Amino acid sequence: MAEREGAKAMRAHDHGACIREALAAAEAAAARAGVNFTPVRRRALEILLESHTALGAYDLLKRLEADGFGGQPPVAYRALDFLVAQGFAHRIERLNAFVACVRPGEGHDPAFMICRKCRAVAETAGPAAEGGALAEDAEALGFEIERTVVEAEGLCPKCRELQP
Ligand SMILES: [Zn+2]
Ligand SMILES: [Zn+2]
Ligand SMILES: [Zn+2]
Structure with a gap:
């Protein structure tokens, strides 16, 4: 059986293309849904997309703070809530952490x-x-x-x- 798109996360692949495609798909989905893809939400998705590794809310907050988005926890939680609600990211319960979705915007x-x-x-x-x-x-x-x-x-x- 053919390997599904998402499995490539654990193999060598063109990750630059991976990031570009996911960001473009998320942008298109946000436009279709008429939701506001604010700079902090976009940056949070970019940070999650950097690797196919689960990232905790606290680590995301530290990264956003370093980028000048403020260091208050709600900054990260609100961005994550948005990304999960829109299907741009998923919560990994086992790790209490988040990963970017490989095909955002598709149910x-x-x-x-x-x-x-x-x-x-x-x-x-x-x-x-x-x-x-x-x-x-x-x-x-x-x-x-x-x-x-x-x-x-x-x-x-x-x-x-x-x-x-
Ligand atoms: Zn491993
Ligand atoms: Zn990738
Ligand atoms: Zn997904």
Whole structure:
């Protein structure tokens, strides 16, 4: 089966293109939704996009502060709330941290592969996606899925290579 777009996060890839595409997609989605993609929200997304690694709210706040956006916690929390609500970023519950979405603006049910060593996160399709067992059983039962949380923890290819 072909690898999904999000899995490349854990392989060598053109990350510059990755950042540009995600930012452009987020901008287009914000314009479509008629929401205000303010400089601090945009900068917060850029910081999350720098690597495919989960970043905590506190670390984001320190980065925003260094960029002159102020050091009050609500600055980071409000920006993160916006990014998550718009689907531009996802919260990784296991790490209490955030990652940029690899296909912002598209409605989707994500699942994550999380490296326990380097905190790299790769996004894939979640179990509520069409054709999955969960989706099929829920439909048969008449259960309406509102949200799923799938976080697979393990070792990314890079960290596995470094294993003794
Ligand atoms: Zn990338
Ligand atoms: Zn996503
Ligand atoms: Zn790793």
